[in-house]
Amino acid sequence: MKNKFLSIMFILSLALMTACSNSDTEKAEAPEGANEPETTKVDRTDLILATTTSTQDSGLLDELIPMFEEENPYKVKTIAVGTGQALEMGVKGEADTLLTHAPASEKELVDNEDVLNYQQVMYNDFVVVGPTADPAGVKGLSTTEAFAKIFESQSVFVSRGDDSGTHKKELQLWEEASLTPSENEAYLETGQGMGNSLQVAAEKQGYILTDRATYLAQKDTLGEFEVLVEGDDNLLNIYHVMEVNPEKSDMINVEGAKAFVEFMIDEDTQSTIAEFGVEEYGEPLFFLFE
Amino acid sequence: MRMDLLIEGLKKAIELILAGDPIIAEITLRTLKVSLTAIIISMIVGIPAGMVLGLVQFPGRRLILALVNIGMGLPPVVAGLWITLLLWRSGPLGEYSLLYSETAIVLAQTLVSLPIITALTATAFQQISEKMILQVKALGATRLQLVWILMKECKLAILAAIIAGFGRVIAEVGAAMMVGGNISGQTRILTTSIVMEVSKGNFDIALALSFILMTLAFLITFCLTYLQQRKRSNE
Numbered sequence: 001m002k003n004k005f006l007s008i009m010f011i012l013s014l015a016l017m018t019a020c021s022n023s024d025t026e027k028a029e030a031p032e033g034a035n036e037p038e039t040t041k042v043d044r045t046d047l048i049l050a051t052t053t054s055t056q057d058s059g060l061l062d063e064l065i066p067m068f069e070e071e072n073p074y075k076v077k078t079i080a081v082g083t084g085q086a087l088e089m090g091v092k093g094e095a096d097t098l099l100t101h102a103p104a105s106e107k108e109l110v111d112n113e114d115v116l117n118y119q120q121v122m123y124n125d126f127v128v129v130g131p132t133a134d135p136a137g138v139k140g141l142s143t144t145e146a147f148a149k150i151f152e153s154q155s156v157f158v159s160r161g162d163d164s165g166t167h168k169k170e171l172q173l174w175e176e177a178s179l180t181p182s183e184n185e186a187y188l189e190t191g192q193g194m195g196n197s198l199q200v201a202a203e204k205q206g207y208i209l210t211d212r213a214t215y216l217a218q219k220d221t222l223g224e225f226e227v228l229v230e231g232d233d234n235l236l237n238i239y240h241v242m243e244v245n246p247e248k249s250d251m252i253n254v255e256g257a258k259a260f261v262e263f264m265i266d267e268d269t270q271s272t273i274a275e276f277g278v279e280e281y282g283e284p285l286f287f288l289f290e
Numbered sequence: 291m292r293m294d295l296l297i298e299g300l301k302k303a304i305e306l307i308l309a310g311d312p313i314i315a316e317i318t319l320r321t322l323k324v325s326l327t328a329i330i331i332s333m334i335v336g337i338p339a340g341m342v343l344g345l346v347q348f349p350g351r352r353l354i355l356a357l358v359n360i361g362m363g364l365p366p367v368v369a370g371l372w373i374t375l376l377l378w379r380s381g382p383l384g385e386y387s388l389l390y391s392e393t394a395i396v397l398a399q400t401l402v403s404l405p406i407i408t409a410l411t412a413t414a415f416q417q418i419s420e421k422m423i424l425q426v427k428a429l430g431a432t433r434l435q436l437v438w439i440l441m442k443e444c445k446l447a448i449l450a451a452i453i454a455g456f457g458r459v460i461a462e463v464g465a466a467m468m469v470g471g472n473i474s475g476q477t478r479i480l481t482t483s484i485v486m487e488v489s490k491g492n493f494d495i496a497l498a499l500s501f502i503l504m505t506l507a508f509l510i511t512f513c514l515t516y517l518q519q520r521k522r523s524n525e
Contacts, residue, residue: 046387057490062474077390079471094379094389195489218491251379251387 047074047256050087050095052165053193055239056080058213058285060276067272068263074256082193084163090115093248097257099264101165101211101239104172115242117257121264122273122286123238126169128229129198129215130207138207143232147177154186156206160197161189165237170209173234198222211237213285216277239286241265299497306498318502321479324392324466325459328399332407332455337448340411341437345418355412361405366458369401370465377469390471395479398465403455410454414447415440449518453511460507480506 055061056078065076079086079095083102089095091114098115100106109115128138128146136155138146150157159181160167174181181187188204190197194214201208202222215227229235241264243257263269270288277285306314343355375381377389377397388394418440426436441448463481470477472486480503487496 048390053489056486059490065474075476077471077473077476079390079473092378092380193489195491199488199491221491221493249379251384 044251044253044256045073045075046077047097047253047260048077048079048089048095049097049099049260050079050081050085050089051099052083052086052101053080053195054101054166054211054214055099057193057195058211058217058277060213060273060286063272063276064264064269067269068260071263072256072259074253074259076260080193082160082162082164083168084165090242090244091248093244093252095244096253097241097243097260099239099241101237102168103238103240105168106240106242110242114245114248116245117261118240118242119261119265120289121239121241122270122288123236124212124286125230126166126209126235126237127212127215127227128207128209129201129225130228131205132224132226133205134228135205136207139228141229143173143229143234144177146229147173147179150207151177151179151181151184154184156186156188156201156204157181157184158197158201158204158206158208159187159189160194161191162193164194166194166209166211169237173209176234201225213277216281216283216285295493296497298494300501302494303498303501306495307502314499314502316475317478317480317483317499318506320392320477321460321481321503322506324395324479325399325456328396328403328459329452329456331396331400332403333452336404336407336451336455337411340408340451341415341441343408343412344415345423345440355409358405358409358412362409364402364405365464366398366402366462367464367468369398370468373398373401373465373469389469390473390477392470392477394469395466395477398469399459399462402462402465403459406455406458407451410451411444411448414444414451417447418443446518449514453514453518456510456514457507460503460510 051061057080061078061080065078068074069076079089081089083100083105086095086098086100087102087105087109090098090109099121106115106118110118128143130136130138136146136149136153138149141149159170171181186206188200188206190200192200194210195218197208198210198215198218199221200206202225207228212227212230219225241261243254243261244252246252246254273286274284274288277283343351343358373394374389376383377386377394378384379387379389388397422443423436423440426439431439461481463485466472466477466479467482467485470479470482472478472482478486480499484496484499484503487493487499
């Protein structure tokens, strides 16, 4: 009897604990915003940022978001998904602001006025990486030639296959080479993020198109793997930030989205972006527009 | 080489725990808080519901039992998808802004653990013989006393149901990723950070986190089992 009583008390106290800690955090958050010296009270503090996996996997957002939250009364909810899904969240009004890297698809949203205040943030480049042994012999070729060689030799090529910015770029490159990648039996679609897909490529000794930032961040875990094709004009990877049109949903945090876009193109932020990665990888992961 | 990774991971786990890394501590505490809340809600709803399903005959009972049994196999990502659609800004509960919050994870986890607890509790109560119920009633027990005695009779099975439900909840990742969004400092729990660290290529941290998760699961399951078995030896 006593044991039962004790265990019930234990469970109840746990329940109370969780309930209390819930309200504690809520209480604690409210005054924080109010104490901010220069900011006025805001109705909506949650700010949903839909972005690509590369900005999270490279560690850039871990640096920028705390900076933004310190200067502004908003709590950023970063949802790192493929660019395709991020843009779709914008169209549906499920996000407040977007940071993506698929200019061709983004243009549709801009034209349809799904998004406003469309701003260039930074760029880096895509590279084709593959096993150092380079079975298809693509090293130093142009992108189109390299893709053709990979296709002809029926070498393993790992595709994201997830409608992300990188996947869109890859499909565009196959199209430019006038090839249908699925006719290559060794063409794999992972449906996963950049990091996971790189791991698959390394394990299968295949070629893969990746953004340079994610590749540099993961280089050490990939083994005998290296950059084979780079520097081509069509490998440019441009990131844009934008606000979701407030007409999409009456729950959109208009002020927050505006503040975020302004933050991303602010001088301080831009210099942080330019310096990001230099210390750890010896070269920057993202570059600024002059 | 892979062995190295395991040992490295274990080392890193011990390092992280000893160093009392505030972020790891926060993620671990959030995992505990979310999973325990989900399991407690499932118990509060599931045990009485299972009792009714197991003891009371009413029309439609078999259908409900079948549905609950099917619910035991509900894939967490499906639960996650349903909860997402429900909580979308454009969804029926959109105005509460619950998506990408701890509450959303609790909801999804409750959805997968509730059927387990309900179904296993119902099975336990179905096994009680009619004669025993008659006997207890004949001894003049009130309704409440009857419920209490029957619950005592079934406590082994009820605790087993709680253990099974808890195992499901603490291991769950698909739904937590989808409805929680793995947001740093807000909805990041152990399982979702393991997925993220793997995708970042940080296998040592991922392994370290997996050791913490396993230790947590082990400790809680151990306590529950101890509770289950000790009470047995008391009688």
